Amino acid sequence: MAAPGGAEGPAGPAAGPAAGGALWAEVRALLPGAEEGLTLALSGEVEDCVLPLLRRARGLLYGEAGRPCGAAAAALRRLGDVLRDYSWEKLNAGPWRERVRTDPPPVPVVQPEVALPRVRCPSLEHFRDNYLIPQKPVVLEGIIDHWPCMKKWSVDYFCQVAGCRTVPVELGTRYTDEEWSQKLMTVSDFINQYIVNENTVGYLAQHQLFDQIPELKEDISIPDYCCLGEGEEDDITINAWFGPEGTISPLHQDPQQNFLAQVFGRKYIRLYSPQDSENLYPHESQILHNTSQVDVEDPDLVKFPNFRKAAFQSCILMPGQVLFIPVKYWHYVRSLDISFSVSFWWS
Template sequence: MSSLWAEAIAVLPPKLEDIHLEFNKIVNESLVFLLKQTAALLYEGQDIAKCLQLSQTIIDFSWERLNIGTWRDVDKEWRRVFSYGCLFKAVCLCKKESAVREAIKTCDKGLLMGMAILDNILIRLVKVLQNHNNPKKRALEDVGFHQNSSQKRLQVAVPCIKEIQAGMEVPRIHCPSLEHFRAQYLIPHKPVILQGIVDHWPAVRDSKWSVEYIHEIAGCRTVPVELGSRYTDDEWSQTLMTVGEFIDKYILHQEEGNPIGYLAQHQLFEQVDVDQPDLVNFPEFESAEFQECILSPGDVLFIPVSYWHYVRSLDVSFSVSFWWS
């Protein structure tokens, strides 16, 4: 028995009875029976090929249900079914060490499109899988990624930035108290740049974040990617791909004319193009009041709720967003 299979099985509940495959009436009984049959085969550990086949059937059927109508109208039970299908398939794939990356991709799809099941078991399983997916060995196999990246310099067209007008810059404060931040910025709905509050993050403290580092630790993970220069473009779309695919296609090769995805301009106004505003149809935009700033590594920009904002990346960069009420 391979160590990967043993570790994957250990992530599952100890007994088959601990997996409660109960759903509301929207999930027909024949599919529930199929789920239970697949789970039983998995725990027996014998006919894994059959288990894998049934898992894929569950995924395919529930995937169709997830893509009928708008996302908000999808019943959560179908998302649970999809997650169980992904779980069963991912564990089955652990029988072969060579299928680790496919198993990781399956877990990620369950995490993105499904729902949390069995105390976030997919997150725990993917951690096991990543430990068996040797990042250094994988990086060398990925079409000479490190060789290519060391020879290529990321060519980013940095736009000309005019000086920030006096009195228009977003204020900066260093490590304010919660009381001061709440009274002076949160309640009055005023933007502010907070400095020093994430200096303890390894990404800031150790300067770890780079294209090569992200590719090494997360190149195999599947993520949603937004394609296009701005949300208002007709070509704007979303797709799923691995972090490695995104880096190779939209970062290393962006000089070939591909959009930069997360890293390109993001337009959050409904109709106005901030770079080239249509002042004929939107004449009031020219006199609109605004504030502006340039963020440096480690800066945190607080944007008040319902505040229109426009963000442009001046270089290849990484950012993290938080929302709270």
């Protein structure tokens, strides 16, 4: 089927009557012998206006002694154009991910040469000298094992303590997609529609959740390493990130230091140094200047050839691990499971 406005094929008017007759003979051989045999059984999702058009086209097909010609052939071509354009609009309008959710790509294999270093419970001095001052990312282990949330939090628990709360939910796989939008709904509705129902994608990204629900805030604590920053504790922004498998944060950078703590589920994360910014093709628009145009796991190297020059580090962040993302470090995140993370932005 050609797109609207597409060029006519070799069987079109330019091919001449002989070619047109041969084509019609082939088409006619595929049709039932009688008009009644060409049934028009449509699903309930097809709009009512389509059926009369198809009936009219069927009548034209079987009129004129079995071969449409003259005015009948012209009318049939016009009907074909209308139905083709209608189908094209329906296929290319609206958020596809609300209709079908494709299987996510497989879990990436993190090669040793690009794996982020992991350190268990480093001292403040060790973290400061080896990671904070030189601005090097690292996975910290053992520093949130004492958090009550590590034993308490689950999808059911959130329904119990926060189900009636109204929160903004991001709809779509990633915020750079055209169909991405936001919607206010209760936490219970969010869980039922986007966590339990695996055919759609929605993501809860909230920096006020812990202020609204004291029970949740009591289950976490600010990492001790934040005391090495220049700001006060009240200046630290705490964010909640809750969503299904397959949710993506496109490659982007933030203006503050970040501790990303994984409570449950896994996340695949890639990081690129700010020194590689030119190779990452940031959007030119002011609103998305901190976001790369490149699809990290499926890059268009014809359009973005220098992306292959950018070196990266990666990890699969597991429950109980905390990733230190230095300020302005580019990072890409894909949820591998139903996932809940807590991030701390600090200066």
